[in-house]
Amino acid sequence: MTLDLRQALNAISDVVTNRPLPLREFDQIYMKLGDMVVHAEFVARRFDKGRLVFVGDGDAVGLSVAHLVNERVLEYGPREITVLDFDERMVNSVTRFAEESGFAESAKAVLYNVVDPIPEGTAETFDGFHINPPWGQHNNGESVVVFLERAAALTKVGGSGVVVIADDATRAWTNNVLARTQKAALELGLVLEQMIPSLHSYHLDDAPELRSCAMVFRKIKDSGLVSGRLSAERLEDFYGRSQALRIQYVREVATIERGRASDRTYRFEELVNSGC
């Protein structure tokens, strides 16, 4: 199938306009628009007709995929996406957008923090997973492993999943985290099926050249790992050096200005002697 680039960019633009602004406290940093198109198409193709769970989705890749399919920009894609995220702004933005666009049945979002066991009744119920977790620069990839554990627990044997993490051969820490992730994946019953190196770029001011890869893992067996609450030591340096996971949820503060500029950010200055 040929992708109509204008239609695809316009569809992703709808999603990006709807998305809440990133919070740097958690290193929420958004993927650049062109890479979002490429990545969303890739995910849609890989998970055609499946049920796909996103464990965290600040970029709104899940919503992008669903919207591309709903707008018939893509003729293939997952039949259902579920987003689990600790940021209520993200959860609400997915729910609102899907309802307003008429695909609420195939795109759901649930408030969930990886510190907790996976939601009841969800174990091994999905055909695929997608994670783009904190990249684990200062905890030897532990934050990636945590997300991977949750994602693997949600996915059926035979299913597969995408892991998006930093990939830059010139930065030793990214190599270490890639190695740790692949080792942990094997212990979780996942084998590497595909890797697309240096695929995505980000609005990251202090490392604009840093890229992430897409690794696809296939779940070949159940690891038997019990999905319990995370221990305190696994939360250390979760978002970076001295940046422990200490926030349960980011709560949305209601405002009547959703979708338009806040009137605290501008004022009108009337024409002088306009004659009207």
Added chain:
Amino acid sequence: MALDANLDHIVFMKVGRHAGETFEQIIERKRREYDAAGCIFWGYGGGTMHPITRVQPFARMRVEHGERISIVMQEILSRHPDTEVFAQEYSRDGVHWEPIPQGVRVRGSRYALVLNEIQHGELDINLGEYQVGTGPSEGKDAETYIRGRVDKGCLTRVKVIENASPEDLTKVHFAAMLEEPYAVVLR
């Protein structure tokens, strides 16, 4: 007068006109703030030096090892737009908020470094001696990093270059020490 600053670990920052004030006016106002409040909140913005995720971990780690962090300022021409918006509260963790200390005014900035008294003098630093000390670019050469839109950074000196040529040196006229909590978020 030569600036007396510990240069092993620095916050390097290009500074100039900001929010309707010349750099000289800002310095004078900040000196009055120090007299009144015993500390200075030096406002800044941008996406490279978040107080909680970048500056505090960088500073805390060095201070725990008995070292101090200097902020060194290179004056540049700036066209930062005017604003009359002042921060009302600050937070060291993004969760708990407190009123801006009596006597301190931070204008048009989202973040602030917390400093002691600002010294005026002269100092040459060679960015070629430094690497980025925090964040995803940790370990990158400072000369390559401080470029284009990146005008500030937490840097660590990793070598001493003897007999550097004058064009490799950056003139610095103001410096101060970071004080606990080092950097804060404003609103």
